[in-house]
Amino acid sequence: MLYFDIDQLKFDEKGLIPAIVVDSVTKQVLTLAYMNRESLNITLEKELTCFWSRSRQKLWLKGETSGNYQHVVSITADCDKDALVVMVEPDGPACHLGTTSCFSNRMFDSEERKEFSCEMLMSLIEGRKTEKKEGSYTTYLFEKGLDKILKKVGEESTEVIIAAKDRDKKETVYEIADLAYHVMVLMIEAGISLEDIHKELASRHVIDRKVKQEKMTS
Numbered sequence: 001m002l003y004f005d006i007d008q009l010k011f012d013e014k015g016l017i018p019a020i021v022v023d024s025v026t027k028q029v030l031t032l033a034y035m036n037r038e039s040l041n042i043t044l045e046k047e048l049t050c051f052w053s054r055s056r057q058k059l060w061l062k063g064e065t066s067g068n069y070q071h072v073v074s075i076t077a078d079c080d081k082d083a084l085v086v087m088v089e090p091d092g093p094a095c096h097l098g099t100t101s102c103f104s105n106r107m108f109d110s111e112e113r114k115e116f117s118c119e120m121l122m123s124l125i126e127g128r129k130t131e132k133k134e135g136s137y138t139t140y141l142f143e144k145g146l147d148k149i150l151k152k153v154g155e156e157s158t159e160v161i162i163a164a165k166d167r168d169k170k171e172t173v174y175e176i177a178d179l180a181y182h183v184m185v186l187m188i189e190a191g192i193s194l195e196d197i198h199k200e201l202a203s204r205h206v207i208d209r210k211v212k213q214e215k216m217t218s
Contacts, residue, residue, distance in 0.1 A: 018083045026195075043075070044075075048061060049069075067091065121184060122188065141182075
């Protein structure tokens, strides 16, 4: 669905507009590229990112040679309509160096504010399985195996129920966090990714939306 015409966008003096490409699942910034009117029209038509290469002075359909296409989920303009955020589902690495993102040279980390994401936690948990760390509780769970992991998931589920039944919000949040962690351990053990869960939930959302539409028209 197109919400407003391309003519409302503000292209610069060279006819370009910056496009920040973001993974729709992980929310990781993949790359910063530029579009002109033609490449943006192609992007909208094909629902694949197409850019204007400033170095080669030509249109560039991402993935045309590498196979690493970027399937467009949404495009959002900023308040001045002179920059775009393009949410995509990538088929492969965004960077020509073969990395997931072009932004891989970390420059600074705050000592007081720590970055966190479920993706980072999953990566850490996976690391505890592949590179066992002595004294690590996560490594201990993997060493004990599936039955132990399943037992912990069951125990934490019960703790969530008890806390929620007591209407203790703080305790419920704490227990849900414990449950989420142990479920992530189970996911790594079972070879399930966050993207797998995201896709399953997304498919259910579409089904639910169709059901609602059917009710409205019946």
